Amino acid sequence: MTTRVAVVVFPGTNCEHDVVRAIEGLGGQAELLWHASTSIRGFDAVVLPGGFAHGDYLRPGALARFSPIMDSVGRFAAAGGPVVGVCNGFQVLAEAGMLPGALQKNNGLRFICAPAELEVCSDRSALTSGVEVGRKLVIPINHFEGSYTCDPATLAELQSEDRVLLRYRDNPNGSIDDIAGIANREGNVIGLMPHPERASDDMVGSSDGNVLLAAFLGFASRRAARTDQDLVVLEMPARSSTGTDTPTARQAL
Amino acid sequence: MRFDVLVEVQLRSGIADPEGATIERALPALGFTGVHSLRVGRAIRFEVDAEDEPSAGEIADQLASRLLANPVIEDAIVHVSNGNGYGYGKGGARGAAETQ
Numbered sequence: 001m002t003t004r005v006a007v008v009v010f011p012g013t014n015c016e017h018d019v020v021r022a023i024e025g026l027g028g029q030a031e032l033l034w035h036a037s038t039s040i041r042g043f044d045a046v047v048l049p050g051g052f053a054h055g056d057y058l059r060p061g062a063l064a065r066f067s068p069i070m071d072s073v074g075r076f077a078a079a080g081g082p083v084v085g086v087c088n089g090f091q092v093l094a095e096a097g098m099l100p101g102a103l104q105k106n107n108g109l110r111f112i113c114a115p116a117e118l119e120v121c122s123d124r125s126a127l128t129s130g131v132e133v134g135r136k137l138v139i140p141i142n143h144f145e146g147s148y149t150c151d152p153a154t155l156a157e158l159q160s161e162d163r164v165l166l167r168y169r170d171n172p173n174g175s176i177d178d179i180a181g182i183a184n185r186e187g188n189v190i191g192l193m194p195h196p197e198r199a200s201d202d203m204v205g206s207s208d209g210n211v212l213l214a215a216f217l218g219f220a221s222r223r224a225a226r227t228d229q230d231l232v233v234l235e236m237p238a239r240s241s242t243g244t245d246t247p248t249a250r251q252a253l
Numbered sequence: 254m255r256f257d258v259l260v261e262v263q264l265r266s267g268i269a270d271p272e273g274a275t276i277e278r279a280l281p282a283l284g285f286t287g288v289h290s291l292r293v294g295r296a297i298r299f300e301v302d303a304e305d306e307p308s309a310g311e312i313a314d315q316l317a318s319r320l321l322a323n324p325v326i327e328d329a330i331v332h333v334s335n336g337n338g339y340g341y342g343k344g345g346a347r348g349a350a351e352t353q
Contacts, residue, residue: 058320066320101325
């Protein structure tokens with residue numbers, strides 16, 4: 001079954017169509033989901049794309065965190081569902097407390113829009129599962145507030161738990177420990193500043209983003225298959241006792 | 254009663270403030286010497302309905318910690334006054350009775 005990805009759109013989001021195109025190019029199915037929705041039922045994965053959610057007023061992500069959809073995203077993530085926040089989406093996840101730390105203004109106060117060379121530092125996440133550690137990827141960054149920071153205890157935890165997924169090879173923005181992307185403890189919630197959807201075709205300079213997005217789709221698809229199985233197993237006693245047809249797990253969800 | 258509130262949000266000490274540093278570096282060129290430790294923050298003013306000043310302060314504290322400041326990198330200082338005003342044309346913060 002095709003992996004279904006919800007691409008959340010806040011007022012001010014502007015990378016949603018790039019994400020949809022990249023996902024579909026990899027054989028996934030992507031649908032835009034307005035931030036006022038309260039359900040992500042039926043989806044296997046969630047992407048919070050880049051942009052300027054709610055105008056980035058107050059702080060990037062500060063208001064988006066209170067959008068109605070975020071409760072569902074939180075529940076989906078708590079149940080193990082894969083969620084990735086790209087750029088502004090990373091800022092939203094950090095503000096929502098779904099990822100530790102914060103994104104500050106870049107060192108030198110420069111808005112940076114440029115290809116960034118990255119190194120994959122951990123394969124223990126939904127975005128890097130199966131990707132060779134040490135692999136180099138060129139993926140663009142496009143941000144003003146992308147300098148990752150956190151307190152020393154959090155940094156030590158991220159490092160010892162292998163949760164730093166991507167590092168810049170030539171730190172462009174002052175991020176602590178060259179961090180470009182991190183995961184939560186379970187590895188299913190990921191935030192990264194680089195835009196994999198903008199490196200989805202050699203025509204635009206790089207297709208390295210597909211490495212991450214394909215891994216993400218693969219993770220979501222394997223998890224969906226497992227979840228379906230679990231539900232079928234759970235439903236089997238009911239089917240044998242009543243003799244009625246079991247709805248597919250997807251419908252039950 | 255309606256109380257005036259001023260919330261000052263500033264980067265926590267120890268957190269780099271590139272905006273403040275840039276402004277400070279520009280000062281000598283303008284003839285300002287001897288200005289140090291310049292930090293940039295933001296000021297948010299609003300009015301809040303509450304029974305008394307402590308409860309107004311409590312509401313403002315919650316608002317400040319849940320939304321106005323990001324506790325990972327920022328601190329908030331909350332000022333509450335009864336009628337002296339932190340807004341425009343209402344007397345200003347100077348001279349107002351403040352609680353922190």
